[in-house]
Amino acid sequence: MVIVPSKRVASIGAYAFAAVDEKVAELKEKGITPIDFGVGDYADPTPEFIRQACKDNIDRHATDGYPSYVGSLEFRTAAANWLKKRFGVSIDPKTQIASTIGSKEGVFNFAEAVINPGEYAIVPSPGYPPYKRGTLFAEGKSHFVAVNHDNRCEYDLDSIPADVRQQARIMWITTPNSPTGHVASMDWLKRAYEFCQANDIILASDEAYSELYFEDAPHSALELGEDNNYDGILQFHSLSKRSIMTGWRVGWVAGDKRIVDIFKKVKTNIDSGTPNFVQDAAVAALGDEKHVEDLRKLVKEKRDLICSALKKLGLPDCTPPASLYIWQKAPEGMSGEDFATLLIEKAHCVTTPGEWLSDEVKGDNPGAGHVRFAMVPSLEEVKQAAERIAALKL
Numbered sequence: 520m521v522i523v524p525s526k527r528v529a530s531i532g533a534y535a536f537a538a539v540d541e542k543v544a545e546l547k548e549k550g551i552t553p554i555d556f557g558v559g560d561y562a563d564p565t566p567e568f569i570r571q572a573c574k575d576n577i578d579r580h581a582t583d584g585y586p587s588y589v590g591s592l593e594f595r596t597a598a599a600n601w602l603k604k605r606f607g608v609s610i611d612p613k614t615q616i617a618s619t620i621g622s623k624e625g626v627f628n629f630a631e632a633v634i635n636p637g638e639y640a641i642v643p644s645p646g647y648p649p650y651k652r653g654t655l656f657a658e659g660k661s662h663f664v665a666v667n668h669d670n671r672c673e674y675d676l677d678s679i680p681a682d683v684r685q686q687a688r689i690m691w692i693t694t695p696n697s698p699t700g701h702v703a704s705m706d707w708l709k710r711a712y713e714f715c716q717a718n719d720i721i722l723a724s725d726e727a728y729s730e731l732y733f734e735d736a737p738h739s740a741l742e743l744g745e746d747n748n749y750d751g752i753l754q755f756h757s758l759s760k761r762s763i764m765t766g767w768r769v770g771w772v773a774g775d776k777r778i779v780d781i782f783k784k785v786k787t788n789i790d791s792g793t794p795n796f797v798q799d800a801a802v803a804a805l806g807d808e809k810h811v812e813d814l815r816k817l818v819k820e821k822r823d824l825i826c827s828a829l830k831k832l833g834l835p836d837c838t839p840p841a842s843l844y845i846w847q848k849a850p851e852g853m854s855g856e857d858f859a860t861l862l863i864e865k866a867h868c869v870t871t872p873g874e875w876l877s878d879e880v881k882g883d884n885p886g887a888g889h890v891r892f893a894m895v896p897s898l899e900e901v902k903q904a905a906e907r908i909a910a911l912k913l
């Protein structure tokens with residue numbers, strides 16, 4: 520028989536990392552293992568006390584069966600307590616929060632919750648692909664807005680046309696921003712929220728990187744709420760980047776109860792929640808800040824090594840104030856793909872060309888001429904990489 524993918528699946532382009540994978544395979548054939556700055560997934564281990572919490576709790580769940588779709592009350596309370604401590608906001612664990620299988624699940628499925636066919640999501644470009652893919656699978660449309668070093672991820676709200684304002688249901692923001700590494704100011708967050716309120720658009724704030732900062736601690740969109748009411752605001756958060764728990768699949772959405780309720784309805788039809796022993800490990804992780812401080816220091820050390828090597832090459836200083844990424848401008852006249860190829864071939868470092876992470880905005884590709892370094896290899900590897908990069912001849 521003939522097997523054909525659905526139209527939606529078919530409309531998604533080829534796997535963007537295939538060309539890099541080929542180059543990596545070529546190097547491996549020659550006995551060289553490149554240092555991988557590609558995907559934002561740490562080489563460092565999940566802290567020991569978090570793994571121990573999982574082990575300590577597993578027997579408690581011997582007969583639990585399926586976990587709760589929306590997370591145990593213990594987990595939701597721990598997340599709410601952490602939000603209070605970190606951002607000073609009061610979230611009711613019973614009604615204003617639901618667990619996710621990591622933010623990716625939440626982000627992708629959220630479009631299904633609120634977008635009708637033909638309606639819009641406002642999506643930063645470059646940006647996290649599930650914003651647009653979730654929209655596509657909900658048969659909505661993405662309106663892309665550029666984020667870059669010039670606007671420091673505070674995209675141009677005035678550029679959003681009237682028809683998009685009328686038909687948009689979600690406005691995605693990522694702060695700290697991936698991949699630019701910038702942090703949205705409270706002033707811009709206020710303006711973004713006013714824009715959303717004036718147009719009945721949900722402000723969906725992806726704050727997966729909120730704890731990876733090297734200057735002032737970033738704000739949360741939840742701080743825009745008043746009197747424990749988060750009208751039209753939904754925060755997406757996750758333990759993945761904060762606690763080196765990418766493989767554990769645990770996060771949450773928090774904010775407007777009405778939106779959380781709709782999200783829960785979608786979720787109960789799609790998955791069966793994060794395992795209880797993983798939620799217990801997440802509760803332990805949320806109760807500790809020491810490992811987060813250590814991680815911040817480690818990522819900063821990696822950032823400084825790579826940024827100073829790049830500066831030695833005479834490239835523009837793109838040192839990020841936050842996030843897990845360096846959004847480096849390529850040498851004059853080189854595309855991001857050219858520079859990524861040079862970095863693989865001559866420095867044996869895998870990075871992501873900016874063009875692959877972005878969609879056109881008014882005929883321009885805002886990611887063009889950049890590469891993204893995810894600061895995820897071990898410190899030893901990053902030191903090696905920095906030496907090799909500094910020795911490049913451009």
Ligand SMILES: Cc1ncc(COP(=O)(O)O)c(C=O)c1O
Nearest residue numbers: 559621622623647697727757759
């Ligand atoms: C901007 C952004 N948001 C959300 C996520 C999702 O993380 P997770 O699904 O592991 O929680 C990622 C992962 O790389 C990301 O880059």
